Amino acid sequence: MRTRLPIIPIFFAFIVSNMAFGQTSKVISGSTNFKVKYVLGTCDGTFDAPKGEAVFNEKSPENASFNIDIAANTFKTGNNSRDKDMKSEKYFDVEKYPNIHFKSTKVEKRSGKYEATGKLTIRDVTKTVTLPFEAKKNSDGTYALSSTFEVNRLDYKVGTKDWKLKDVVTVDLKAVIK
Template sequence: MRNRHQIIAFIFAFIGSTFAFGQTSKVVSGATNFKVKYVLGTCEGTFDAPKGEAVFNEKSPENASFDIEIAANTFKTGNNSRDKDMKSDKYFYIEKYPNIHFKSTKVEKKNGKYEATGKLTIRDVTKTVTLPFDAKKNADGGYALSSTFEVNRLDYKVGTKDWKLKDVVTVDLKAVIR
């Protein structure tokens, strides 16, 4: 009888710790927007929403993790010629590198803001980056996550140095996880 109570207590403790540390969730919706300055102004565009998995609980951010991808072939600026060029081997080379990938190695809360440090891979280049993000709990128990960060496109071999196009791209990433 005592062993049965110990087993039941262990099961409840295990289930409780799973909820305390966070559950694996899927990215169910979101948006990926970007902007980069060029000689005629600012080019704005989108990729489809990120896809992937996330473990997050605001009470234990140190146990969080993210593994998300963005399909590079969903690049859109509203200019078909530019979009086709950006998908070519000169820029994203989507035939060979179809996804942009981020996998966290550490998540923490600093000064009231969350930060996810991990590996960002674009084309065949992987670099360690730290992405700041906000998290708001939804009524359904999921989270709305948002991050705005900058990426130097040249660090990832997306194009070459060009006086007409700035090197730094601002990315605004939103994801709803459930």
């Protein structure tokens, strides 16, 4: 008769390693805000909250990973004409490229903050970027993550060089994962 005792330590080790290194979570809420300077001042806008999966535990950031999307067609600035133009093929081309995507390849903790390095895809351009972020564990076990970073829109073929619109866009991304 075979005993199942050797399986118990393996199962226990699997459970403990998942607890120590984080577990796959879903982004349950958040926001995506941006601002870009133009000839008349600063244009503020939003996209819907990011969606996707995350693995994160502050005790083992090296085992963290992020795979998130932002729906490009949710672009809003409060000006319907501008929003329609930004969704056209001239800028985001949301019909052809419906999502802005980030997938991490490495996460590190540096000087009390975290950095997620990975591939950012906007339109049909993918570039390696490092996004700084902060993480706070909430009392309900969720994590609140926030990142502020800059993106050069021309690097991703979002519009063309234009004296009326600056090239660098500041993005403020927030997500709660559970």
